[in-house]
Amino acid sequence: MRAKFAATLAGALVACALLAQDLPPTTDAPQTQAPALQSQAAGARVPQIRRHLERTTRPSSFALISEALALGQISAETALLYRVFATFGDERLPAAYVGDDSALVESPVNLAAVRVALPTLSAEAQAALRPFLVPPIYEGSWMAPGTSAPSARRLDTPPMCGRQATGWEWVQTSNGKVRIWWLGLQPDAGQADAAHATEMASWIDNDIWPRLVEVMQEGHQPVSDLSQAPCNGGNGLLDVYLTDVPHCVADPYLACGPSPVYVLVARNTGRQTLAHEIMHAFQYSYKLAGGCLSDNEKYRWWGEATAQWAMDYVYPSRQGEQDAAPAFLKYPEVALNTFNEYHEYGAYLLPFYIHRSTGNPFTIGLSWATCEASDVPDALHAIDAVVDGGFDRLWPEFVLHNWNGAPVDDYQHWDSLAYHASTYDGSVYNPPQVAPDLELSFPVDLPRLSATYAHYKFTTDDARSVAFWNGATFQLDKRDLGEGVMYTEDPLSAEEGKGGFVRALVKVEGKPWSIENWTERPWVTFCRDMADERLEELVLIVSNSDFQDYGRHLKAKTLPPTVWVSNLGCWQWTGTVEATSLVSPLSDFVEHIQTEVTWKRDPVFSGLAVHYTLGEGAASWWVTGGDCTGSGSYTLDGGSDNSFWTENHTPRENGLYYRAILGGGYCFRDVSMTCSGYQFDHQLGNWFEAPDPGSGQGTSRVKPDGTVDATFTDTNGGRTYTIKLTPQRQP
Numbered sequence: 122m123r124a125k126f127a128a129t130l131a132g133a134l135v136a137c138a139l140l141a142q143d144l145p146p147t148t149d150a151p152q153t154q155a156p157a158l159q160s161q162a163a164g165a166r167v168p169q170i171r172r173h174l175e176r177t178t179r180p181s182s183f184a185l186i187s188e189a190l191a192l193g194q195i196s197a198e199t200a201l202l203y204r205v206f207a208t209f210g211d212e213r214l215p216a217a218y219v220g221d222d223s224a225l226v227e228s229p230v231n232l233a234a235v236r237v238a239l240p241t242l243s244a245e246a247q248a249a250l251r252p253f254l255v256p257p258i259y260e261g262s263w264m265a266p267g268t269s270a271p272s273a274r275r276l277d278t279p280p281m282c283g284r285q286a287t288g289w290e291w292v293q294t295s296n297g298k299v300r301i302w303w304l305g306l307q308p309d310a311g312q313a314d315a316a317h318a319t320e321m322a323s324w325i326d327n328d329i330w331p332r333l334v335e336v337m338q339e340g341h342q343p344v345s346d347l348s349q350a351p352c353n354g355g356n357g358l359l360d361v362y363l364t365d366v367p368h369c370v371a372d373p374y375l376a377c378g379p380s381p382v383y384v385l386v387a388r389n390t391g392r393q394t395l396a397h398e399i400m401h402a403f404q405y406s407y408k409l410a411g412g413c414l415s416d417n418e419k420y421r422w423w424g425e426a427t428a429q430w431a432m433d434y435v436y437p438s439r440q441g442e443q444d445a446a447p448a449f450l451k452y453p454e455v456a457l458n459t460f461n462e463y464h465e466y467g468a469y470l471l472p473f474y475i476h477r478s479t480g481n482p483f484t485i486g487l488s489w490a491t492c493e494a495s496d497v498p499d500a501l502h503a504i505d506a507v508v509d510g511g512f513d514r515l516w517p518e519f520v521l522h523n524w525n526g527a528p529v530d531d532y533q534h535w536d537s538l539a540y541h542a543s544t545y546d547g548s549v550y551n552p553p554q555v556a557p558d559l560e561l562s563f564p565v566d567l568p569r570l571s572a573t574y575a576h577y578k579f580t581t582d583d584a585r586s587v588a589f590w591n592g593a594t595f596q597l598d599k600r601d602l603g604e605g606v607m608y609t610e611d612p613l614s615a616e617e618g619k620g621g622f623v624r625a626l627v628k629v630e631g632k633p634w635s636i637e638n639w640t641e642r643p644w645v646t647f648c649r650d651m652a653d654e655r656l657e658e659l660v661l662i663v664s665n666s667d668f669q670d671y672g673r674h675l676k677a678k679t680l681p682p683t684v685w686v687s688n689l690g691c692w693q694w695t696g697t698v699e700a701t702s703l704v705s706p707l708s709d710f711v712e713h714i715q716t717e718v719t720w721k722r723d724p725v726f727s728g729l730a731v732h733y734t735l736g737e738g739a740a741s742w743w744v745t746g747g748d749c750t751g752s753g754s755y756t757l758d759g760g761s762d763n764s765f766w767t768e769n770h771t772p773r774e775n776g777l778y779y780r781a782i783l784g785g786g787y788c789f790r791d792v793s794m795t796c797s798g799y800q801f802d803h804q805l806g807n808w809f810e811a812p813d814p815g816s817g818q819g820t821s822r823v824k825p826d827g828t829v830d831a832t833f834t835d836t837n838g839g840r841t842y843t844i845k846l847t848p849q850r851q852p
């Protein structure tokens with residue numbers, strides 16, 4: 122029982138040390154600057170160094186405690202106690218469990234769940250935890266040392282409050298909704314707190330309350346806490362307490378909504394953080410059909426995401442919410458509704474995208490209202506129901522916008538957001554050279570509502586042929602179907618491909634970026650020798666929009682998606698071919714044909730292999746031996762008698778066709794020659810041949826340096842061909 126209960130708690134409370142000081146607007150800073158630089162540029166008004174919400178080298182206190190629990194070093198009860206100590210900055214937390222909590226937005230502990238669990242704990246643990254469950258203005262609270270909560274009260278049901286402690290003062294908002302408390306015992310600090318509380322009241326009156334009521338709908342304002350007397354601050358208003366908590370806490374009185382809430386904030390809490398915490402009070406007004414808001418994967422992640430979004434919605438020109446963005450964008454392969462103390466805050470980008478892309482913030486409120494419908498089991502289903510087209514349409518567009526760089530940089534324009542999604546390995550691949558070829562793949566193993574990004578740049582001219590093999594939404598394999606091992610692409614079953622989407626961002630030299638859907642394309646090729654296909658950058662985004670099947674991942678079934686880059690030419694080849702006949706019983710002279718040739722890409726018949734037609738061919742011939750003389754020159758025409766193929770995208774495993782060239786050239790040209798004083802009519806033979814490797818006569822290949830210097834002897838036809846070709850790049 123204990124272990125199960127601890128696991129439930131491990132999820133839950135919300136914080137604000139980082140966000141305690143809201144930042145001034147930074148809209149005047151250049152968009153190209155990193156946010157860290159922007160905050161420096163904002164100067165002395167930034168009170169402390171900002172840290173991004175991502176895992177620092179030392180884990181958080183909560184992570185250290187969870188690890189010790191998992192290793193059996195501490196009991197579930199002790200872990201719970203320590204987590205509450207960490208939440209309140211209590212000195213009883215042993216040093217070994219004091220982590221770096223500076224990047225936490227809120228504490229992951231849910232005090233309502235602690236309250237529910239209390240009766241199951243030891244008497245000592247109950248005594249230690251009880252003060253943290255009492256609002257700070259009451260005797261027995263952690264804020265009123267030296268007092269103790271009335272022991273006569275049942276501890277498993279609120280209230281557990283004693284009398285109000287002395288020294289607390291308050292202001293009320295003009296709208297009659299919120300009371301803000303501070304401890305006025307020390308004159309100087311009390312005066313500063315009084316001034317700050319008054320300022321907070323004006324933020325609530327002027328900005329926070331009107332905006333949140335507008336978006337969350339009139340019927341879902343924070344629930345009155347009249348029923349919670351005597352712990353309720355004396356009336357039904359929402360109580361906000363200025364305290365010394367290291368992290369803000371929006372604490373519901375009841376584990377499940379609708380529940381009234383009280384809010385503990387740090388004494389210097391700024392307006393954006395206040396908006397975040399008050400958004401939680403709005404969220405607790407809903408009766409969620411599938412359970413409690415404290416359920417991390419069902420609702421709580423969306424609670425944090427939309428509370429973080431409220432910071433932007435209420436104060437769009439302030440950017441405190443952006444601190445959470447890296448915790449999402451650096452881990453795109455993590456499921457959307459993950460709750461890990463960080464990711465759920467960064468997930469504010471989803472409501473941000475929904476709001477800013479449509480101009481309609483009401484979808485966010487509607488998602489919460491939809492969570493009350495009896496057939497909606499969690500927040501994901503609610504979001505799917507309220508956005509146009511559901512996740513199938515939303516998710517590929519959202520992850521595209523998370524790229525937040527050319528050509529999709531709306532976040533920069535909407536909100537000066539400079540963070541962008543990380544690639545699967547955190548880098549951009551730009552090979553300094555390709556020869557002879559590179560096979561680059563990236564992993565696809567995507568849980569519900571996640572994505573992965575791969576980014577390639579091509580600046581070296583020897584990257585001539587590029588192919589994308591779609592191992593994400595096809596079953597990519599290498600198999601021998603009769604011509605040696607080739608890439609093969611078979612469709613996935615509907616179940617295997619569910620939610621899969623492949624997006625390509627394509628930048629070709631001299632052209633604007635194009636945004637393409639490659640989900641249905643088994644492969645895509647580019648010939649960088651051609652000006653029209655001179656790929657400079659390629660960004661591939663694979664995403665999984667499935668939101669229902671938690672156990673399933675969108676995975677590469679056999680081979681992962683692969684980018685194949687080769688120095689094999691694909692536009693035009695120039696060079697020479699020498700054909701020399703063999704001495705045979707039928708002829709004692711030798712025929713030579715030397716041709717200067719240009720092969721030109723045939724756009725019609727080019728695909729994975731490239732077909733060329735004869736562009737120009739200047740041939741000269743002569744005979745030697747057998748007392749024969751004769752020579753001449755002529756121009757080869759470009760007829761279909763002459764053809765040339767290159768196997769640009771055949772994998773290395775294919776010993777027959779890898780880098781093969783194929784083709785033939787025929788002249789059937791009538792000439793005359795002289796042998797032993799007599800004139801003969803003669804028909805010249807083939808000027809060019811590179812046999813099909815499948816014919817068993819061997820393979821003529823492009824060399825690793827990209828040129829052709831091949832010799833083929835055709836014993837049947839009685840000729841030897843020496844082929845020297847160099848690939849050309851279209852100017």
Ligand SMILES: [Zn+2]
Nearest residue numbers: 135227425428
């Ligand atoms: Zn929160």
